[in-house]
Amino acid sequence: MTSTSNDDDAIVERAKKIPKTLKRRYRMVALDLDGTLLSTKRTVANVQAEYLRGLSEKGFHVCIATGRAATGTYDHAAKLQIPKLPVVCSNGSRGFFWSPSSSISDGNEDDNDNSAPMIEELFHHQVPKEVVQRAIRMANQHGYCIQYYYMDSVYANQKNPTHYKCTTMYTDYTGVRIDHIDDDFQELLEKNHLPSKLLLLFDDKDGTKARQVANEEFDPTEATIVKGYCSWFMEILNATSNKGVGLRRMCHQLEIPLDQVIAIGDGCNDLEFLQMAGLGVAVKNAEPEVKEIADINLDFTNDDHGPMRILQELEEKGELAFQ
Template sequence: MYKLIALDLDGTLLNSDKQISSENKAAIDAARAEGVRVVLVSGRPTSGMRESLEALNMVSDDDYVLSYNASVVQKVKSETIIRSQILTGHNAKQLAKLAKKLDINIHAFSHQKGLITPAHNDYTTHESVINGDTITLIDFEELADDEAILKVMLVDHAHKLSAAIAQLPAALYEQFTIVQSAPFFLEFLNKDSNKGIGVKALADHLSIPAEQVICMGDAGNDFHMIQYAGLGVAMGNATDDIKAVADHITVTNDQHGVAKVINEFVLNM
């Protein structure tokens, strides 16, 4: 019996129109009615997940949300932190120097300042639009070394970003968790943060073993939680590396893949 379902948002629960289908909502409602916990796990900030949480009526203090690729695990209503492992201004400055060297755009999420970038670009604008965040222009050298930074992202055209990734020093992979959430987004997290660690922390908090956890996702930042779960599910639209690690591959996000999995593995329909 599965007791916890962890769902990625973009490319998984949300369809191509960034909506939760009636089929997915009905399946989630039915699972929750059976006592199964359902949580959203996204690279987005919590503010960017609010609309989906409200649509699913997952806004009480008995509901949890995992944001910034599960760098932060918290209760929805009170925002009580269950686990938080984030970066610093020192890290952001280090990565800004790297971005300048590679001629790649960069932005970050500051606890105090929100979405920050040293220069306007299409990819930070995209981030701003999907999450409803205001962009603050700032030279990262102005950040205090101890400023709380949720995550840092290299953002640029897919071909340009791929070329930059090929040039990343190996030492960076020892210092940070590095995941690609989209062809134009490369995310740098605290080394002790990823979606797998975050979902495990919540499952442990709720005394739910891994074998009773379902995780569903489509992109590189979902790798760790799909690997962790008792049932790791890749969407039909997932990248090949995610399909390779998954226990099960469902249909695409536009074909209500989340509902299909819940109906088959949780509701036995």
């Protein structure tokens, strides 16, 4: 196990209030990124990356599960350097295995060069064309900007300074490159290149109005509407998709029962995710709705290395299964 500093030891001491879990041996942890595994500086701490890599080397499964698009996960997957890392992205709409490129794994390139990861696609549930077309009309009517996620590309139809401000904020937040498009995605639609998700961006402090508009436009049987991690965007997904369903799809691929999975998260898009897993864990900085349904509420945050702390606790109790 990775050694900790005195400060880290103090964090562990503050975590002693973690309630005892049922005696069960878990085979996998599924980790949300923003607000959970990532610090407020939006990076994976070295100590957590080393610990998670060590668990993987011992045969314990580590999975990323995020609302981000695939390209927004690559830098963090590269930090973990876990071969065939399971990734659920776009809030459960897409799943794949990530592996370092051969040049990285052979040690011939800098460890941070993840320009050519190897991706093995597992599932991809796209937004139906009719829903995309209605979302475009709705966005134009209310002045929202749309980001369109197709495979590893992200397109946006910025039409005014507010739109450009929003997409710039999103790029600054995630590091994802946005390609401008003029035709409201008509060429993509004509080619049937349907998105894994749509992101609506708006100049709306709390997003309440935009979410109300979207929920009035789409019935739950037509699309899944997800409150964004930040208040100035929200997502439109295939009606069959959410992070809990994405986790279930990934577990089916790995042949791991859901009751042998730990899910750790913080945001409203993690609700189904935590409920689907055998053990749902909320970090201290989680939304109140998430804490309400979690099996365990931690006394430490993402900046306190929350995911590592609970995994260390469970490992010490003998509740992690190694192959």
